Amino acid sequence: MINISRLKVDFISGTQSKKIIEGIDVHVDEGESVVVIGPNGCGKTTFLHTIAGLNDNYSGTIEIEEDRSRVALILQEIGLLPWKTVWKNATLGLDLQDVGDKSRAEELLERLDLMKYKTDYPSQLSGGERRKLGLVRALSVDPKILLMDEPLVSLDEFTRERLQNTILELWKEKGLTMMLVTHDIEEASFLGERIVVLTPSPASVKEVVGNETMGDVGFRRSEDFYGTAQKLRESLP
């Protein structure tokens, strides 16, 4: 469970203080998937970093009913280590937590078809494969909560849809509590049980769109999917 209330963030540069987040309330139940959508530059990354504990400079409350070691974050720029192999990147979280058993990373690499690149380096992978490796690394530590910042940005449409399907399957299978931020309307409509629409900077909640019938791959072709996408289009600036 994640509970965020009255979250505010100001950034101070020199003598100037700039409002980045003006007040966000979001609740994510255990096992729920919430997508936060907003235009570029509205404060989504700042929001997610603050929830993940990477920014102490906020007011309001952030409650996460889970041990920090069970919270995984996938950054917008993925954060793979270029000097480490695919295998070493995949097992990084396990190494950091001193877990000797690497079987979960191995299973995920197999499942996402990356095992064949085990001894390669991230620079030898395609954009989609790098994104998959980020997902493997995040999930190999068996998190309960998964936070993702624009996880599929700058991929071709085909790869993006395939990876959205993968994220959906993993979310359901592992019962993850998921929060994803994006500026992509179709991604939000496909992956969010609820979608929180943010205003342009400084960010606050403009609207929350329910999308309860999502949850399988065929949803992309349903009327509800188009209905949700249309609501988001009307709500976004």
Ligand SMILES: Nc1ncnc2c1ncn2[C@@H]1O[C@H](COP(=O)(O)OP(=O)(O)O)[C@@H](O)[C@H]1O
């Ligand atoms: N460390 C920082 N110091 C000052 N301003 C920042 C910092 N990080 C981001 N910003 C500003 O905060 C605003 C929101 O940025 P960001 O959270 O990255 O938006 P988004 O992810 O929605 O594109 C932008 O105007 C950006 O310039």
Ligand SMILES: [Mg+2]
């Ligand atoms: Mg961002």
